[in-house]
Amino acid sequence: MILEKKKMFNDFSASKGLRSTRQRDIILDIFLSTHQHVSVEELYLKIKSSNPGIGHATVYRTLKLFTEAGLAREILLHDGQTRYEHVVKGEHHDHLVCTGCNSIIEFEDETIEKLQEEVAARHGFLIKNHKMEIYGLCANCRR
Amino acid sequence: MILEKKKMFNDFSASKGLRSTRQRDIILDIFLSTHQHVSVEELYLKIKSSNPGIGHATVYRTLKLFTEAGLAREILLHDGQTRYEHVVKGEHHDHLVCTGCNSIIEFEDETIEKLQEEVAARHGFLIKNHKMEIYGLCANCRR
DNA sequence: CTTACAACTGAAATTGAATATCAAAAGCAT
DNA sequence: ATGCTTTTGATATTCAATTTCAGTTGTAAG
Missing domain, CATH: 3.30.1490.190 (Ferric-uptake regulator, C-terminal dimerisarion domain)
Structure with a gap:
């Protein structure tokens, strides 16, 4: 399932002419390893701990890409924190x-x-x- | 129906020991006269045009009160603008x-x-x- | 009516998430 | 390797929303 998602993102990248970068790989790995409904900040900190070099903006940008690629979904609750949940194909909760x-x-x-x-x-x-x-x-x- | 809402807010105010102020009356009037899904900014401008004195913060604060009082509801779309819709008792859309x-x-x-x-x-x-x-x-x- | 005090207001400052900027770095086709 | 383009990340910026706080106003008690 994780491989499937990576493939999804590769396909998406290819179709959009996006490049494959170390950062995007790392962010995808860590995103896939988190629980549902990670807030951006939470994910950012998790990434930071193993990869101090990766910047704020990159995490935001990349999550937007995941959303476009159909493997994440933005959810807005009422605490001013945007969260991203995992999209499982053919399933909606x-x-x-x-x-x-x-x-x-x-x-x-x-x-x-x-x-x-x-x-x-x-x-x-x-x-x-x-x-x-x-x-x-x-x-x-x-x- | 407008009177009913004003009464709702009065009752709420009384139960919470809130005071009745000119600003709240005005904001409620104008809120009740708007269409569904007013953004705060939109409402603020409308208020400002007839009542230049009323401040930003008061509009925000008062809308939160309306929400608590059960006559408005916050809605978050994906454009970074919080909107408020009118709550009609016993009805949900x-x-x-x-x-x-x-x-x-x-x-x-x-x-x-x-x-x-x-x-x-x-x-x-x-x-x-x-x-x-x-x-x-x-x-x-x-x- | 006056007084006294807490609630309320509004201008301005502050916060905090999210985005934009831009020079440097890194992919990638040739 | 070369040259071009995308990507990155530090920083600055934006913008909604909240906080601060001194001055104002409602209101209950005298």
């Missing part, structure tokens, strides 16, 4: 965000996805992607 | 966001809402609110 402890639970619901398609069709709308976040309290924080 | 022309189409779907409740229940999660945005191309931009 949404989020339960706990406002108590900031934990994120993922879920998938095919019926919801289908209904979204229907709504879009009704408006002549062509879906590129979507996101859904449900805010509230997780089981732990309810007590 | 979601958004089709056109990446071509930035227009926003609202929709409601009760079945989706129900499914969300089910998902949440399955995880022992207590829903406070949620948002769903579907990105893509509107009927116009598809041509």
